Amino acid sequence: MKPIQIGLLGIGTVGSGTFNVLKRNQEEIKRRAGRGIEITMVADLDMDRARSLVGPDVNVVNDARAVIANPDIDIVVELIGGYGVAKALVMEAIAAGKHVVTANKALLAVHGTEIFAAASAKGVMVAFEAAVAGGIPIIKALREGLTANSIQWIAGIINGTTNFILSEMRDKGLDFDVVLKEAQRLGYAEADPTFDIEGVDAAHKVTLMSAIAFGIPVQFDKAHVEGITQLSGTDIRYAEQLGYRIKLLGITRRTEAGVELRVHPTLVPSKRLIANVEGAMNAVVVQGDAVGTTLYYGKGAGSEPTASAVIADLVDVTRLHTADPHHRVPHLAFQPDAMSDLQVLPMSEVVTSYYLRLRVADEAGVLAKVTGLLAEAGISIDALLQRRAEEVSADLAVAGAASTDLIILTHDTREGVMNRALADMQGLSSVLAPITRIRKEELN
Amino acid sequence: MKPIQIGLLGIGTVGSGTFNVLKRNQEEIKRRAGRGIEITMVADLDMDRARSLVGPDVNVVNDARAVIANPDIDIVVELIGGYGVAKALVMEAIAAGKHVVTANKALLAVHGTEIFAAASAKGVMVAFEAAVAGGIPIIKALREGLTANSIQWIAGIINGTTNFILSEMRDKGLDFDVVLKEAQRLGYAEADPTFDIEGVDAAHKVTLMSAIAFGIPVQFDKAHVEGITQLSGTDIRYAEQLGYRIKLLGITRRTEAGVELRVHPTLVPSKRLIANVEGAMNAVVVQGDAVGTTLYYGKGAGSEPTASAVIADLVDVTRLHTADPHHRVPHLAFQPDAMSDLQVLPMSEVVTSYYLRLRVADEAGVLAKVTGLLAEAGISIDALLQRRAEEVSADLAVAGAASTDLIILTHDTREGVMNRALADMQGLSSVLAPITRIRKEELN
Numbered sequence: 001m002k003p004i005q006i007g008l009l010g011i012g013t014v015g016s017g018t019f020n021v022l023k024r025n026q027e028e029i030k031r032r033a034g035r036g037i038e039i040t041m042v043a044d045l046d047m048d049r050a051r052s053l054v055g056p057d058v059n060v061v062n063d064a065r066a067v068i069a070n071p072d073i074d075i076v077v078e079l080i081g082g083y084g085v086a087k088a089l090v091m092e093a094i095a096a097g098k099h100v101v102t103a104n105k106a107l108l109a110v111h112g113t114e115i116f117a118a119a120s121a122k123g124v125m126v127a128f129e130a131a132v133a134g135g136i137p138i139i140k141a142l143r144e145g146l147t148a149n150s151i152q153w154i155a156g157i158i159n160g161t162t163n164f165i166l167s168e169m170r171d172k173g174l175d176f177d178v179v180l181k182e183a184q185r186l187g188y189a190e191a192d193p194t195f196d197i198e199g200v201d202a203a204h205k206v207t208l209m210s211a212i213a214f215g216i217p218v219q220f221d222k223a224h225v226e227g228i229t230q231l232s233g234t235d236i237r238y239a240e241q242l243g244y245r246i247k248l249l250g251i252t253r254r255t256e257a258g259v260e261l262r263v264h265p266t267l268v269p270s271k272r273l274i275a276n277v278e279g280a281m282n283a284v285v286v287q288g289d290a291v292g293t294t295l296y297y298g299k300g301a302g303s304e305p306t307a308s309a310v311i312a313d314l315v316d317v318t319r320l321h322t323a324d325p326h327h328r329v330p331h332l333a334f335q336p337d338a339m340s341d342l343q344v345l346p347m348s349e350v351v352t353s354y355y356l357r358l359r360v361a362d363e364a365g366v367l368a369k370v371t372g373l374l375a376e377a378g379i380s381i382d383a384l385l386q387r388r389a390e391e392v393s394a395d396l397a398v399a400g401a402a403s404t405d406l407i408i409l410t411h412d413t414r415e416g417v418m419n420r421a422l423a424d425m426q427g428l429s430s431v432l433a434p435i436t437r438i439r440k441e442e443l444n
Numbered sequence: 445m446k447p448i449q450i451g452l453l454g455i456g457t458v459g460s461g462t463f464n465v466l467k468r469n470q471e472e473i474k475r476r477a478g479r480g481i482e483i484t485m486v487a488d489l490d491m492d493r494a495r496s497l498v499g500p501d502v503n504v505v506n507d508a509r510a511v512i513a514n515p516d517i518d519i520v521v522e523l524i525g526g527y528g529v530a531k532a533l534v535m536e537a538i539a540a541g542k543h544v545v546t547a548n549k550a551l552l553a554v555h556g557t558e559i560f561a562a563a564s565a566k567g568v569m570v571a572f573e574a575a576v577a578g579g580i581p582i583i584k585a586l587r588e589g590l591t592a593n594s595i596q597w598i599a600g601i602i603n604g605t606t607n608f609i610l611s612e613m614r615d616k617g618l619d620f621d622v623v624l625k626e627a628q629r630l631g632y633a634e635a636d637p638t639f640d641i642e643g644v645d646a647a648h649k650v651t652l653m654s655a656i657a658f659g660i661p662v663q664f665d666k667a668h669v670e671g672i673t674q675l676s677g678t679d680i681r682y683a684e685q686l687g688y689r690i691k692l693l694g695i696t697r698r699t700e701a702g703v704e705l706r707v708h709p710t711l712v713p714s715k716r717l718i719a720n721v722e723g724a725m726n727a728v729v730v731q732g733d734a735v736g737t738t739l740y741y742g743k744g745a746g747s748e749p750t751a752s753a754v755i756a757d758l759v760d761v762t763r764l765h766t767a768d769p770h771h772r773v774p775h776l777a778f779q780p781d782a783m784s785d786l787q788v789l790p791m792s793e794v795v796t797s798y799y800l801r802l803r804v805a806d807e808a809g810v811l812a813k814v815t816g817l818l819a820e821a822g823i824s825i826d827a828l829l830q831r832r833a834e835e836v837s838a839d840l841a842v843a844g845a846a847s848t849d850l851i852i853l854t855h856d857t858r859e860g861v862m863n864r865a866l867a868d869m870q871g872l873s874s875v876l877a878p879i880t881r882i883r884k885e886e887l888n
Contacts, residue, residue: 021734025594031659031782032591034770129589135735137589144588145573145581147476148755150469215475273717273741290465291579291752294742297717298735308735311592323767326478338475 003036004318007067007098009089010079011044014103014130016053017303018077018310033315039077043067068093075317077310078102087111094118094126099321101313103130103306109204112211112218116331123325127313132205133158133282135305136298137312142212142286143333149288151213153253155266155443158205160280160300161196162228162248164188166265167278170236170245176229188280198227199248199263206250209284210261214254214342215334219261222344226264235357235436238407239267242383244355245275246438258345267355267409267440274443285443293444348416353382355409357436358425359389362402366430370406373428377421383409403432409440447480448762451511451542453533454523455488458547458574460497461747462521462754477759483521487511512537519761521754522546531555538562538570543765545757547574547750553648556655556662560775567769571757576649577602577726579749580742581756586656586730587777593732595657597697599710599887602649604724604744605640606672606692608632610709611722614680614689620673632724642671643692643707650694653728654705658698658786659778663705666788670708679801679880682851683711686827688799689719690882702789711799711853711884717741718887729887737888792860797826799853801880802869803833806846810874814850817872821865827853847876853884 006022008015019039022029030036043064044050050060064080067073068089076093078100080086086107091114093100100119102108108115108128119126129139133156142151157163161183168179180197183189195201203225211218228248239246244267253260268275273295277283282300287293299305320328330336360366367386374381385407410418418437426435450466452459463483466473474480487508488494494504508524511517512533520537522544524530530551535558537544544563546552552559552572563570573583577600586595601607605627612623624641627633639645647669655662672692683690688711697704712719717739721727726744731737743749764772774780804810811830818825829851854862862881870879 017734021592025592025733028594028659029591031778032774034774034779034782135732136738137585140584140589141581144760145584145756146752147473147759148465148469148752150472215472273720276717276720288579288752289469290461290748290755292743292749294580294740296738296740298738304734305736308590308592308732311734312589315591316588319771319773320767323764323771327763327767329763330476330478334475335478338478 001035003038004074005072006037006039006075006077006314007041007043007070007073008039008077008079009043009064009067011042011050011053012079013303014306014310015079017307019054021304021307021311029311029315033318035318037314037318041067041070041073064089065092068096068098073098074321075099075101075314078104081106083107083110090115091118094122094124097122097124099124099317100126101310101317102126102128103310105131105201105204105208109207109218109220112208117336119331120336125317125320125328126331127317128208129313130306130309132208133284134298134300134302135308136282136284136296136300137309138209138284138296139212141296142209143329146286146288146291149290151254152287152289153251154206154209154213154284154286155249155251155274155441156206156209156284157247157274157277157282158250158284158300159196159202159248160282161189161193162202163277163282164280165197166228166246166248169233170240173233175233176231197229199225202248202250202263206252206263207261209250210252210259212333213252214259215332215338215340216259216342217339219344222261224262224264224347228265231265235355235438238357238385238387239355242385242407242409243270244268244440245270247275249441251441254342255345257349258343260350261344262347262350265438267438268443272443348419350415351412352415353410353412353440354418355407355438355440358406358431359403359433360406361430361432362404363430367406369428369430370425373421373424374410377417379413379417379421380411381408382411445479447482448518448758449516450481450483450519450521450758451485451487451514451517452483452521452523453487453508453511455486455494455497456523457747458750458754459523461751463498465748465751465755473755473759477762479762481758481762485511485514485517508533509536512540512542517542518765519543519545519758522548525550527551527554534559535562538566538568541566541568543568543761544570545754545761546570546572547754549575549645549648549652553651553662553664556652561780563775564780569761569764569772570775571761572652573757574750574753576652577728577740578742578744578746579752580726580728580740580744581753582653582728582740583656585740586653587773590730590732590735593734595698596731596733597695598650598653598657598728598730599693599695599718599885600650600653600728601691601718601721601726602694602728602744603640603646603692604726605633605637606646607721607726608724609641610672610690610692613677614684617677619677620675641673643669646692646694647707650696650707651705653694654696654703656777657696658703659776659782659784660703660786661783663788666705668706668708668791672709675709679799679882682801682829682831682849683799686829686851686853687714688712688884689714691719693885695885698786699789701793702787704794705788706791706794709882711882712887716887792863794859795856796859797854797856797884798862799851799882799884802850802875803847803877804850805874805876806848807874811850813872813874814869817865817868818854821861823857823861823865824855825852826855
């Protein structure tokens with residue numbers, strides 16, 4: 001049987017990894033897939049670079065539409081990224097009857113509903129294992145490995161840049177800005193790191209996981225997104241003293257009221273396996289009603305780890321491309337006519353526990369006032385630490401005055417209730433600086 | 445479309461879990477699979493108990509062959525276990541054109557080649573996700589999620605009983621016998637725990653993983669199998685002091701000379717994620733050339749976790765049962781006509797590093813003699829600890845005499861070379877007791 005022919009749109013880091021791994025392991029992959037899989041055409045604006053990467057046997061063009069128009073191409077791999085031209089090309093590839101494999105989480109988290117509907121109507125597959133957690137086969141685990149389960153929640157370290165930064169902040173006691181610069185120097189953070197450090201990239205990924213876990217449409221616009229730029233070394237150290245690590249987690253949870261969908265720094269008990277995932281590594285915890293807790297760990301980015309996921313999709317598509325469409329795994333895990341109408345909850349409706357740090361004047365009665373306001377709001381306290389303030393922050397109006405840090409861990413509270421209590425506490429004259437609030441998850 | 449009809453052979457712990465989860469999550473599973481999946485017939489010798497578990501709507505019989513003979517049954521789930529009647533029934537189910545789902549690692553590790561060949565010839569699937577690591581979808585990860593990779597090695601905690609025992613021994617400083625009794629009381633160990641504590645169960649599982657990772661036939665008879673019954677608390681403590689934990693690992697590695705296939709207690713660096721997998725939990729580390737290190741963690745046994753894997757297989761078979769057989773995932777990951785002829789290495793050819801503990805007379809020159817013998821054998825030393833012996837073992841001939849523990853970590857050594865060096869060291873008059881030898885893996 002002649003090999004499956006692949007057209008690559010964009011040959012950057014992931015594209016060249018895909019080309020190299022497919023070539024290096026071509027015999028072994030063919031022995032698995034039952035059929036050869038070959039990249040025969042590559043579109044890239046930098047044709048010279050593309051040519052130098054793939055050699056003389058591959059047709060290199062600068063027009064992605066030439067790949068889509070080529071009748072010999074069975075699968076189009078979109079590695080351009082972003083919402084713009086990538087969307088047009090994916091839609092055109094589908095319209096041309098091509099199967100699509102993509103690593104583009106941004107595109108799918110925002111336009112997935114439209115793209116998957118077009119693919120289903122045309123009878124082609126859009127596979128996207130590489131879009132979430134790089135080389136970890138988490139999409140497959142969720143869509144196929146855990147089909148028995150009513151999935152209850154997912155919590156993942158799904159952005160390597162921010163996990164690297166948080167690990168370094170904790171290890172070396174450094175501040176965010178310093179570590180970010182180091183991460184950029186080492187190639188763990190991009191020149192413009194906004195999407196990573198502001199949590200947007202993680203939110204794209206958790207949006208996709210939420211959809212396939214709960215059978216809801218992708219709804220990136222409903223996600224609560226908070227990054228790590230405001231996180232201080234002080235809170236990392238206090239968390240440590242209380243038995244927690246701070247990780248940027250993408251969290252999605254099914255409740256009776258609706259689906260939680262959120263990205264934010266999170267205190268996690270230090271003894272949890274996921275709390276010990278360090279550096280640029282990713283890990284996703286999935287809780288199902290039958291299986292209990294499972295965890296998936298690996299490299300979430302990089303040339304060959306991501307290529308590993310792209311190629312796994314190529315093998316899957318190769319296996320299934322002549323099968324009846326209704327035998328294929330549904331794009332969003334559930335049959336398109338059996339999606340759930342569960343709504344994504346506004347953040348104010350989310351119930352979680354909290355870490356609060358209040359810098360307060362070192363005077364009698366402060367603790368009573370603060371805990372009084374929490375009690376009034378019905379928020380119960382799990383643990384409380386009082387520490388002489390480590391540092392006097394620049395925004396502290398009464399600089400030089402004696403101050404104390406109150407660190408409070410709460411029990412589960414509705415976020416809207418917490419927001420009002422925070423506003424009340426912030427209004428106290430003894431509270432000298434903006435209150436730090438970090439969410440906490442026990443993940444058990 | 446009418447539901448897929450399942451016949452259950454044996455309704456013990458896993459069978460009742462499968463029945464309960466399928467029933468509880470039937471709507472959600474149908475929304476995923478695109479078709480209902482129902483257990484309509486159950487065979488069990490204890491018909492009264494079976495009837496009480498499944499209620500009046502399911503056909504309960506005491507003859508498994510009545511299930512196989514029923515033309516309405518699409519998939520037979522074998523949950524009897526063992527090599528005996530289970531093998532005959534699986535072969536008969538295949539001959540009758542039924543797809544088979546099984547959790548029976550012993551059966552497949554020993555008779556898999558014959559069973560898979562019969563299934564391929566008949567055009568039916570034999571699915572076995574539940575046979576390895578319970579609810580963790582590791583078979584799917586290996587067969588489908590990591591198809592891009594040349595897999596280099598796998599190391600797994602794949603027996604919950606022994607991991608529970610080792611965790612307790614370390615946590616509480618207790619001896620093996622004491623903890624085994626506790627594990628039996630708590631239901632973590634069976635009345636006859638031989639298969640677990642002697643490593644046989646783990647060897648069945650790693651045999652299956654080895655076959656699908658490297659494309660070789662299942663060869664349980666070639667596995668090196670060593671359990672934890674000889675392990676002492678002393679060694680767990682010394683390992684801890686050196687920065688290691690002792691885990692019972694199933695290990696399989698591809699080398700140029702052949703495939704390593706072995707189960708034995710293993711020192712693992714404490715900082716590795718897998719070293720921190722405690723209690724009855726399982727975890728498998730897979731190293732692929734493209735993806736790097738990945739890890740899969742979850743419950744390796746129990747009613748509903750194992751049912752989760754059985755049902756995932758049922759959904760897969762439901763999806764693929766009308767597809768062309770050549771589109772299905774090959775039983776052993778590689779196409780039957782593209783298996784590898786790599787041989788399983790005898791243990792003497794395995795290269796690994798070692799922890800050695802020698803109880804020696806507290807006299808001058810002993811260390812020089814021991815290290816001299818190691819040097820002669822070309823074995824280089826990575827670390828060395830000398831400790832006053834914690835306890836005088838009962839088998840110590842010169843009980844009461846002053847003695848010292850020499851703990852040595854070696855660099856990589858061929859096992860045959862180590863065996864000869866051990867014999868030479870054991871022959872020294874200053875060596876007072878049998879030398880403890882535990883293998884060590886860095887897993888990086």
